[in-house]
Amino acid sequence: MKIGVLALQGDFIEHQQMLEGIGVQVIQVRLPAHLQKLDGLIIPGGESTTIGKLAVDFDLLEPLRQFGRERGIWGTCAGAIFLSKDIHRQQPLLQLMDITVSRNAFGRQVDSFEITLNVPALARVGDTSPFRAVFIRAPLIDAVQEGAEVIASLPNGRIVAARQGKLLATSFHPELTGDDRFHRFFMEMLK
Numbered sequence: 001m002k003i004g005v006l007a008l009q010g011d012f013i014e015h016q017q018m019l020e021g022i023g024v025q026v027i028q029v030r031l032p033a034h035l036q037k038l039d040g041l042i043i044p045g046g047e048s049t050t051i052g053k054l055a056v057d058f059d060l061l062e063p064l065r066q067f068g069r070e071r072g073i074w075g076t077c078a079g080a081i082f083l084s085k086d087i088h089r090q091q092p093l094l095q096l097m098d099i100t101v102s103r104n105a106f107g108r109q110v111d112s113f114e115i116t117l118n119v120p121a122l123a124r125v126g127d128t129s130p131f132r133a134v135f136i137r138a139p140l141i142d143a144v145q146e147g148a149e150v151i152a153s154l155p156n157g158r159i160v161a162a163r164q165g166k167l168l169a170t171s172f173h174p175e176l177t178g179d180d181r182f183h184r185f186f187m188e189m190l191k
């Protein structure tokens, strides 16, 4: 497997380290040509407005959309925002996933938090023990439309992870924990 990490802005190095830790070859993607021969792509957390603006400047928007129609993409936090169809405001989006997202849904940076989540889908990688999820000025997934499914919710029922075919969106940051189950789960999704 060869996986790209979109390396325009945000915590792509942490994703790269996590992937290399599970034996996956990683390519940093900054130009459309870097997408060739990849099996999947991770769009990291960071600032979705900045990632979107840079994707426009580097002529990546359409190549990324094309990539996501055929191959897998996982977006964490800002990456999840960038994957979504609608965020109730104007900024560049890939609009690949049928999910509606609210940015900064928990408030400001100081309102960041950690919580353990139940993620039954992690049965796919053989371990459904609680997942410690890190939320940093995170978005919420308001709704998943037809075609997309909920993967994880907070205790209050709000959605924080969704999947649609080979596309995965998480509001939180598995790359910032020592737990590689979501990275292994994404690899399984691509098979």
Ligand code: GLN
Pocket (backbone or CB within 6 Å): 044, 045, 046, 047, 048, 049, 076, 077, 078, 079, 081, 103, 104, 136, 137, 138, 139
């Ligand atoms: N608040 C950021 C945004 O709206 C996302 C934060 C993150 O990726 N940790 O794009």
